[in-house]
Amino acid sequence: MNDRTAIDEAQLDAVFFALASEPRRRILDILKAEPAANVNQICAHLEAEMTRFAVMKHLNTLGKAGLVITEKVGREKRMWFDPTPIQWIHQRWTTEFSAYWAARLTRLKFAAEGAEVLPLKSKRRGPGNV
Amino acid sequence: MNDRTAIDEAQLDAVFFALASEPRRRILDILKAEPAANVNQICAHLEAEMTRFAVMKHLNTLGKAGLVITEKVGREKRMWFDPTPIQWIHQRWTTEFSAYWAARLTRLKFAAEGAEVLPLKSKRRGPGNV
DNA sequence: CAAATATGTGACTATTAGGTCACATATGAA
DNA sequence: TTCATATGTGACCTAATAGTCACATATTTG
Numbered sequence: 626m627n628d629r630t631a632i633d634e635a636q637l638d639a640v641f642f643a644l645a646s647e648p649r650r651r652i653l654d655i656l657k658a659e660p661a662a663n664v665n666q667i668c669a670h671l672e673a674e675m676t677r678f679a680v681m682k683h684l685n686t687l688g689k690a691g692l693v694i695t696e697k698v699g700r701e702k703r704m705w706f707d708p709t710p711i712q713w714i715h716q717r718w719t720t721e722f723s724a725y726w727a728a729r730l731t732r733l734k735f736a737a738e739g740a741e742v743l744p745l746k747s748k749r750r751g752p753g754n755v
Numbered sequence: 756m757n758d759r760t761a762i763d764e765a766q767l768d769a770v771f772f773a774l775a776s777e778p779r780r781r782i783l784d785i786l787k788a789e790p791a792a793n794v795n796q797i798c799a800h801l802e803a804e805m806t807r808f809a810v811m812k813h814l815n816t817l818g819k820a821g822l823v824i825t826e827k828v829g830r831e832k833r834m835w836f837d838p839t840p841i842q843w844i845h846q847r848w849t850t851e852f853s854a855y856w857a858a859r860l861t862r863l864k865f866a867a868e869g870a871e872v873l874p875l876k877s878k879r880r881g882p883g884n885v
Numbered sequence: 886c887a888a889a890t891a892t893g894t895g896a897c898t899a900t901t902a903g904g905t906c907a908c909a910t911a912t913g914a915a
Numbered sequence: 916t917t918c919a920t921a922t923g924t925g926a927c928c929t930a931a932t933a934g935t936c937a938c939a940t941a942t943t944t945g
Contacts, residue, residue: 634777641775647764700912830891830942
């Protein structure tokens with residue numbers, strides 16, 4: 626396999642969703658600064674804002690996104706930040722999107738020369754689109 | 756100002772949230788392939804899956820994230836994909852996270868040599884954390 | 886003007902996320 | 916065994932999202 630370029634859309638959803646939360650990004654920052662931290666150690670940083678249960682839910686979300694890996698050690702759970710999913714996205718952006726940026730310049734130049742960007746010929750149903 | 760490095764956390768939330776949806780990413784793809792498209796033209800690509808109103812809500816979400824810019828032309832609204840917010844994130848990842856990747860290798864090497872990764876000395880309240 | 890087109894708004898429902906809590910399990914230590 | 920620690924589970928409530936629809940506005944065209 627080793628298919629590093631194929632990106633599952635559902636996995637993308639999970640990663641973006643996990644990152645779309647300031648508390649969860651904070652948790653990743655904590656795990657970056659304090660690798661192998663357990664649940665309570667992470668909670669210690671967020672005591673003022675959240676209970677242990679909320680933190681556990683966030684950790685679960687991050688785990689489902691593949692951004693946090695865990696290892697059970699005795700009665701505690703050690704956790705690490707895993708940047709692999711971020712590398713996927715990074716790759717997608719540096720390929721697909723950088724190609725777009727170049728093409729975009731071309732189109733803007735084209736539009737600046739006074740041409741119609743796209744002909745308007747939509748044949749939609751009446752108002753309401755029902 | 757021209758402060759390209761400062762990233763507002765709320766704006767980050769908006770961008771990640773907007774990208775955490777397969778339909779919204781599809782809309783961005785459509786806008787990349789069809790710049791200056793109006794609402795109905797975008798709807799034409801999603802007719803089977805969504806009504807016009809749902810598409811408008813997604814466009815609104817993308818607009819709040821700064822991923823789509825609009826221009827009113829007569830009675831229609833032309834739209835473009837704006838990759839600027841993605842460039843912010845891209846920058847953050849290529850600086851902050853690449854620094855972490857290097858540090859992580861160091862830590863894994865350290866851990867592999869048999870050392871305790873972190874001393875356990877949490878002094879939390881009893882079970883339930885109430 | 887009247888009719889068709891392009892878009893916008895507010896209300897509504899169903900689903901889901903965020904957060905808290907009571908309670909349960911698992912492990913280590915005295 | 917007894918107790919404290921570390922984590923897990925399910926229920927619960929509130930708020931926010933996704934999607935649909937009836938209706939309204941603005942603009943072009945005949």
